[in-house]
Amino acid sequence: MSKIGVFVCHCGENISSTVDCEKVAATVGKYDGVAFSVDYKYMCSDPGQSIIKNAIAEKGLTGVVVAACSPRMHEPTFRKVCAEAGLNPYMCEMANLREHCSWVHEKGEATTEKAIDLVRILVEKVKYNQSLNSIKVPVTKTALVIGGGIAGIQASLDIANTGHKVILIEKDPSIGGHMSQLSETFPTLDCSQCILTPRMVEVAQHPNITLYTYAELESLEGFIGNFKAKIRKKSKSLDEKLCTGCGLCTTKCPTKKIPSEFNEGLGNRTAIYVPFPQAVPNKPVIDRIHCTYYTKGKCKICEKVCPTGAIRFDQEDQIVEVEVGAIVVATGFAVKRPDFFPEYGYGKYADVITGLQFERLASASGPTLGEIRRPSDGKIPEKIVFLACAGSRDPAKGIPYCSKICCMYIAKHAMLYQHKVHSGKSYVFYMDIRAGGKMYEEFVRRAIEDDGVNYIRGRVSKIYEKNGKLIVSGVDTLLNAMPVEIEADMVVLATAGVANEGAEELAQKLHISYDPYKFFAEAHPKLKPVETNTGGIFLAGSCQAPRDIPESVAMASGAAVKVAGLFSQDELTREPIIAVVNRQAAPVYSSCVGCFLCVSACPYQAIEKEEIKNRTGDLIKSIAKVNPGLCQGCGTCVAFCRTKSIDIQGYTHEQMYSEVMALLNEY
Amino acid sequence: MVDLIKRAKELIETSAVRVVIGYEQGIGNKTRALFVEKAEDAGKLIFDSRCVQNLAVYITKKEIKEKGKMAIAATLPVMRSIIQLASEFQVNDNNLLVLGITAESKLIEFANLVEVETFVHQYQIEIDARNKEMLDKLGKMTQAERWKFWIDELAPCFKCYACRAACPMCYCHRCTVDFNQPQWIPVPSHELGNLEWHIMRAMHLTGRCIDCDACYNACPLSIPINLLTKKMLEDAKEHFGGYQPSLKGDHLMSTYKPDDKENFIH
Numbered sequence: 001m002s003k004i005g006v007f008v009c010h011c012g013e014n015i016s017s018t019v020d021c022e023k024v025a026a027t028v029g030k031y032d033g034v035a036f037s038v039d040y041k042y043m044c045s046d047p048g049q050s051i052i053k054n055a056i057a058e059k060g061l062t063g064v065v066v067a068a069c070s071p072r073m074h075e076p077t078f079r080k081v082c083a084e085a086g087l088n089p090y091m092c093e094m095a096n097l098r099e100h101c102s103w104v105h106e107k108g109e110a111t112t113e114k115a116i117d118l119v120r121i122l123v124e125k126v127k128y129n130q131s132l133n134s135i136k137v138p139v140t141k142t143a144l145v146i147g148g149g150i151a152g153i154q155a156s157l158d159i160a161n162t163g164h165k166v167i168l169i170e171k172d173p174s175i176g177g178h179m180s181q182l183s184e185t186f187p188t189l190d191c192s193q194c195i196l197t198p199r200m201v202e203v204a205q206h207p208n209i210t211l212y213t214y215a216e217l218e219s220l221e222g223f224i225g226n227f228k229a230k231i232r233k234k235s236k237s238l239d240e241k242l243c244t245g246c247g248l249c250t251t252k253c254p255t256k257k258i259p260s261e262f263n264e265g266l267g268n269r270t271a272i273y274v275p276f277p278q279a280v281p282n283k284p285v286i287d288r289i290h291c292t293y294y295t296k297g298k299c300k301i302c303e304k305v306c307p308t309g310a311i312r313f314d315q316e317d318q319i320v321e322v323e324v325g326a327i328v329v330a331t332g333f334a335v336k337r338p339d340f341f342p343e344y345g346y347g348k349y350a351d352v353i354t355g356l357q358f359e360r361l362a363s364a365s366g367p368t369l370g371e372i373r374r375p376s377d378g379k380i381p382e383k384i385v386f387l388a389c390a391g392s393r394d395p396a397k398g399i400p401y402c403s404k405i406c407c408m409y410i411a412k413h414a415m416l417y418q419h420k421v422h423s424g425k426s427y428v429f430y431m432d433i434r435a436g437g438k439m440y441e442e443f444v445r446r447a448i449e450d451d452g453v454n455y456i457r458g459r460v461s462k463i464y465e466k467n468g469k470l471i472v473s474g475v476d477t478l479l480n481a482m483p484v485e486i487e488a489d490m491v492v493l494a495t496a497g498v499a500n501e502g503a504e505e506l507a508q509k510l511h512i513s514y515d516p517y518k519f520f521a522e523a524h525p526k527l528k529p530v531e532t533n534t535g536g537i538f539l540a541g542s543c544q545a546p547r548d549i550p551e552s553v554a555m556a557s558g559a560a561v562k563v564a565g566l567f568s569q570d571e572l573t574r575e576p577i578i579a580v581v582n583r584q585a586a587p588v589y590s591s592c593v594g595c596f597l598c599v600s601a602c603p604y605q606a607i608e609k610e611e612i613k614n615r616t617g618d619l620i621k622s623i624a625k626v627n628p629g630l631c632q633g634c635g636t637c638v639a640f641c642r643t644k645s646i647d648i649q650g651y652t653h654e655q656m657y658s659e660v661m662a663l664l665n666e667y
Numbered sequence: 668m669v670d671l672i673k674r675a676k677e678l679i680e681t682s683a684v685r686v687v688i689g690y691e692q693g694i695g696n697k698t699r700a701l702f703v704e705k706a707e708d709a710g711k712l713i714f715d716s717r718c719v720q721n722l723a724v725y726i727t728k729k730e731i732k733e734k735g736k737m738a739i740a741a742t743l744p745v746m747r748s749i750i751q752l753a754s755e756f757q758v759n760d761n762n763l764l765v766l767g768i769t770a771e772s773k774l775i776e777f778a779n780l781v782e783v784e785t786f787v788h789q790y791q792i793e794i795d796a797r798n799k800e801m802l803d804k805l806g807k808m809t810q811a812e813r814w815k816f817w818i819d820e821l822a823p824c825f826k827c828y829a830c831r832a833a834c835p836m837c838y839c840h841r842c843t844v845d846f847n848q849p850q851w852i853p854v855p856s857h858e859l860g861n862l863e864w865h866i867m868r869a870m871h872l873t874g875r876c877i878d879c880d881a882c883y884n885a886c887p888l889s890i891p892i893n894l895l896t897k898k899m900l901e902d903a904k905e906h907f908g909g910y911q912p913s914l915k916g917d918h919l920m921s922t923y924k925p926d927d928k929e930n931f932i933h
């Protein structure tokens with residue numbers, strides 16, 4: 001016979017202002033199997049906890065129901081109280097009278113009745129509860145970092161410096177990400193490469209970091225502390241050990257007219273190429289789509305000129321399997337490109353360019369060696385117009401959010417232009433200037449006041465060409481929507497920052513969630529900004545939303561601390577809320593018929609086949625078996641099993657049934 | 668069916684198989700299952716248009732499996748069932764030889780289940796015109812009308828479980844209705860209990876049922892319970908692109924896919 005104790009909490013007045021807690025305690029106290037029932041102002045307080053402990057000792061309780069707030073809030077608290085009083089913690093359940101009742105209903109009879117129902121359900125459930133023990137799993141103390149932009153670089157270095165191993169994978173031939181393409185950076189105007197390159201080199205040289213460039217995640221299995229990742233190392237057509245990075249091949253390759261990704265199409269590269277001079281690693285890859293040998297079957301000039309014989313035309317992609325305990329996703333973002341802005345003539349007029357292209361023009365290592373020249377004829381533009389919010393904050397374009405970085409980099413671009421073209425005139429069309437950040441507002445003021453950039457508040461409706469000039473036509477909303485027309489030589493669009501192509505597939509591989517714009521979703525917008533909803537997987541940088549460099553770096557360090565925290569333990573303790581396939585005595589062994597439909601249904605690959613053999617080793621029966629390390633307790637298999645052979649511990653069929661019946665039956 | 672008789676005799680005589688499952692003449696104009704274990708019984712085998720029972724129901728039975736390797740005279744629906752059962756690990760090449768019977772009543776002996784699968788995949792599962800019409804009619808009803816239709820149809824069901832016994836996919840040793848701790852599906856035959864049983868049956872067959880109508884043919888009251896499974900077949904096609912039983916075991920309803928859009932949930 002159960003001896004259940006019920007402890008009804010007022011939660012100050014959170015519950016008691018609408019629920020008659022005394023009545024709940026008194027009514028439930030009369031139910032079968034309830035040996036003790038009491039209400040108290042704060043059950044979670046020290047005196048409240050003592051009431052529970054004393055009752056367990058004095059009444060010899062076999063189960064406890066705490067009727068209070070959400071189990072997400074205090075289930076661990078009350079389970080610990082029970083454990084301290086000598087009761088198995090899993091004999092304790094919580095009825096959520098606050099979020100599920102008092103907060104959502106008015107004061108009244110019915111509200112108290114509902115509270116009584118909620119408690120009764122749990123009383124009936126606890127009658128079927130069984131003692132459970134938590135599960136311990138080992139932690140693999142190696143981290144996987146996906147994406148080698150500034151966020152991935154910072155996370156890798158921070159984790160590696162705590163003494164743990166890091167595997168960093170980058171899909172491009174070099175690490176660096178967008179930051180490597182930038183000229184100078186707001187708000188200090190320091191040279192991007194100059195502050196980034198030392199960190200890239202540090203990554204390459206760090207004894208705790210293994211770097212795989214030109215590599216992507218193929219698949220991921222497992223769970224926090226125990227992931228198994230397959231990495232696809234795309235073929236570089238190169239023996240990296242032999243290659244010395246002399247670069248002779250890249251000078252001799254006859255296929256020279258391939259638009260350079262690094263220069264945003266403003267310059268060319270060869271088929272065998274290193275994306276930029278400071279690349280890490282500084283060794284080439286062959287782009288098989290454009291290489292003459294792969295497309296036409298003849299050439300192999302690079303092989304002939306290579307002094308160390310490092311070229312490998314027959315090299316295949318390689319799959320590397322690694323075991324890691326935590327993952328930091330730092331795959332960054334993308335910017336909107338051509339044909340998204342037909343009204344601005346992008347793609348039609350060579351001198352309408354994106355912000356990222358402007359970075360390349362302004363960069364000392366760029367195609368114009370840092371001189372601002374028009375892509376069409378190489379002339380220095382005398383009048384330049386910058387358009388903020390190109391695509392951003394435009395629900396009609398499907399991007400209602402603010403891309404956040406553009407206001408700042410536009411100010412930077414205009415400033416850089418004024419520094420380089422003293423006689424030039426620059427205009428910025430903006431909706432609002434968003435310069436929240438340390439030294440940010442001052443930076444924008446400097447552009448306007450010291451460098452004479454003309455800021456016009458208003459939107460541009462169209463851009464068209466007339467007599468070799470780009471006519472930018474819009475309105476000035478500060479002057480009563482007065483039409484403005486500027487005859488510009490060049491226009492720069494601050495195109496919206498968006499999620500990477502393929503972000504969705506990656507999220508699915510990792511089992512993490514994403515928002516409607518395909519940016520990866522943090523576990524809590526305020527309190528868990530670098531965690532995902534999947535244990536052991538963290539986010540850093542602009543894969544979560546458009547972010548500037550300081551924010552990306554801060555997030556990366558935050559994620560690194562989370563990883564280091566995880567790695568500070570040798571074992572993780574997991575809740576025993578997992579599925580179990582029943583076992584019975586011979587000759588039945590289990591009610592499982594071995595159809596193994598649960599195996600394919602399990603999202604975590606946690607179900608295996610188990611063969612039951614007799615003494616002579618003959619197979620008697622194959623049945624399903626759940627791996628307690630992998631099971632996440634989602635319950636999918638339970639729903640699928642036609643023979644009802646699987647139960648979730650803590651949520652068994654009998655427990656669920658008794659809850660439903662407690663609600664349906666009259667008391 | 669001279670070919671079938673000859674081949675069955677050979678198989679038993681050479682001990683290639685221990686039992687051949689086929690049809691024989693039953694009482695009146697009915698046919699019934701025959702289990703040939705002795706060569707002289709092979710002569711009783713028949714095959715004609717009356718032979719519609721799905722014989723695949725026997726190949727998962729303990730009593731038959733225990734005899735040793737089985738051969739089975741299999742029409743298209745039986746072959747489909749066999750492939751589904753193989754994908755659920757209930758039969759395999761080591762314990763089953765398939766003697767296929769084509770629509771033209773020709774015998775083809777398959778070397779293995781892969782060959783059976785190839786044969787089966789030549790034909791799509793199609794709902795016949797009469798039932799299709801009925802489904803459309805049901806689809807056009809209001810919710811209240813449809814509810815009444817099913818309550819009325821299912822009311823006389825007295826839970827003899829003949830439908831379950833006739834279905835090759837109902838091979839579980841413990842059916843959900845037999846699970847009594849707790850008894851989710853009520854045993855007595857009352858309005859709600861009957862409805863629960865039949866809905867559960869249809870759910871468990873979704874993505875697995877190969878539309879052989881064995882359940883309907885077995886029902887002593889001729890309740891059109893096959894309309895439920897047929898409706899699920901249609902829905903499976905509409906929402907998930909349909910299915911064919913396949914040895915690969917990419918089970919339509921029970922394969923976790925990260926890219927599952929779940930856009931059927933409204």
Ligand SMILES: Cc1cc2nc3c(=O)[nH]c(=O)nc-3n(C[C@H](O)[C@H](O)[C@H](O)COP(=O)(O)OP(=O)(O)OC[C@H]3O[C@@H](n4cnc5c(N)ncnc54)[C@H](O)[C@@H]3O)c2cc1C
Binds near residue numbers: 148174
């Ligand atoms: C025009 C422009 C100017 C800017 N100017 C400034 C500035 O002045 N100051 C400032 O603070 N910020 C500036 N920013 C913002 C800055 O670029 C970002 O804050 C920064 O690049 C974010 O770093 P990240 O590592 O998060 O992402 P990214 O730089 O995008 O790096 C992501 C990396 O991950 C890799 N990757 C992507 N997918 C995968 C995958 N599936 N597998 C493996 N690898 C993958 C990518 O190849 C890339 O190397 C500017 C941005 C733009 C567009």
Ligand code: SF4
Binds near residue numbers: 290293
């Ligand atoms: S084979 Fe020829 S085209 Fe290809 S990378 Fe080498 S040199 Fe360039």
Ligand code: SF4
Binds near residue numbers: 245247250
């Ligand atoms: S020529 Fe050979 S050694 Fe030199 S960079 Fe090219 S591949 Fe490397």
